[in-house]
Amino acid sequence: MSLKITVTKMDFGASEELTGKVYDVIIVGGGPAGMSAAIYAARYGLTTAIITEEIGGQVAKAGWVENYLGYTRIMGPDLVSKFEEHVKYYNVPIIIDVVENVERAGDLFKIYTMNGDEYTSRTIILAVGERRRKLNVPGEDTYNGRGVSYCAPCDAPLFKGKVVAVVGGGDSAASAALLLTEYASKVYIIHRRNQLRAEKYYQDLLLHHPKIEILWNTVVKELKGDKVLRKAVLQRTDTGEVFELPVDGVFIEIGAEPPVDFFKRIGLELSKDGYIKTNHLMETSIPGIYAAGDCVDLTPRDFRQIVVAAGQGALAAYSAYNYIVRKFGMNRH
Numbered sequence: 001m002s003l004k005i006t007v008t009k010m011d012f013g014a015s016e017e018l019t020g021k022v023y024d025v026i027i028v029g030g031g032p033a034g035m036s037a038a039i040y041a042a043r044y045g046l047t048t049a050i051i052t053e054e055i056g057g058q059v060a061k062a063g064w065v066e067n068y069l070g071y072t073r074i075m076g077p078d079l080v081s082k083f084e085e086h087v088k089y090y091n092v093p094i095i096i097d098v099v100e101n102v103e104r105a106g107d108l109f110k111i112y113t114m115n116g117d118e119y120t121s122r123t124i125i126l127a128v129g130e131r132r133r134k135l136n137v138p139g140e141d142t143y144n145g146r147g148v149s150y151c152a153p154c155d156a157p158l159f160k161g162k163v164v165a166v167v168g169g170g171d172s173a174a175s176a177a178l179l180l181t182e183y184a185s186k187v188y189i190i191h192r193r194n195q196l197r198a199e200k201y202y203q204d205l206l207l208h209h210p211k212i213e214i215l216w217n218t219v220v221k222e223l224k225g226d227k228v229l230r231k232a233v234l235q236r237t238d239t240g241e242v243f244e245l246p247v248d249g250v251f252i253e254i255g256a257e258p259p260v261d262f263f264k265r266i267g268l269e270l271s272k273d274g275y276i277k278t279n280h281l282m283e284t285s286i287p288g289i290y291a292a293g294d295c296v297d298l299t300p301r302d303f304r305q306i307v308v309a310a311g312q313g314a315l316a317a318y319s320a321y322n323y324i325v326r327k328f329g330m331n332r333h
């Protein structure tokens, strides 16, 4: 087995070696669904490549992961490194680029990227996950990287002894807040309702943590500062009261949405809220295209789990393999 490492960052377009061949499967997305699909596809003997904007997807921005089989407690970015190491073991190239469109070309698919490259594949597995939601309030962009963050594990150590706030009431907000307590002196959670969406395990930890204070029924109106973020302007949703909260950091953890425009361009059948429709074998409405992970309708909206994405990725590779053998035979190369 080859141990050659092939992560390829393409700033000026990919090499002929990568673009010039017909792949059995191109996986779009490098989160747990895509990486798991790559391992299964490679083990089926399929010529495989991953094209992804970033390695690890949401997991790369997650704090402590405590529910992925085999790891009692591991930081999101460390788990991503383990996934990457596993994919590299099978010599699957990970191409850093953004897929902009996919078109049918006879029995094959053409894949077009932002770098201007074109790839050809017999099948495609879409594992693109979701895009992080933004608050869309004044100051959010101004102070991005100067107090505003979307990645707790990346930025939490910068807030040692400081006061921070996490916006959101789901598992991501809970996980970010708990991670931040390891560094910050005080962690506010700003939540628009009076009940958390986060799983019970997290709720118990948050509600009893001495450093955490939850500001219920509260929304962010504006983020203000000078060269760096200094305060958040907040409003209570029940009384309408507007007030300022002095903070050094604001972590925005308010969920994510699927890239609907991209899916529509490909012509995939989607759910009303823009997720890819698949059957239990991860087959989409287009034969030869499969989907897995957070971007599929099948995955419950409140159960975006790494283990579910990885399982669906494996299933997608299984379906791609069966399709390829049926349609192109074993001696296709």
Ligand code: NAP
Residues within 6 Å of the ligand: 062, 065, 066, 067, 133, 134, 135, 167, 168, 169, 170, 171, 172, 173, 175, 192, 193, 196, 197, 219, 253, 254, 255, 256, 300, 301, 302, 303, 304, 305
């Ligand atoms: P989520 O479950 O969709 O929660 C988003 C939170 O942000 C909700 O509390 C929501 O409020 C709030 N929100 C949404 N839009 C907002 C806005 N414009 N302004 C203010 N607040 C807003 O997203 P998530 O927490 O990122 O989790 C996504 C998925 O990943 C879930 O399936 C979750 O279980 C999973 N996940 C799991 C773990 C784990 O350790 N098991 C860790 C992270 C994520 P409302 O509650 O009022 O809707």
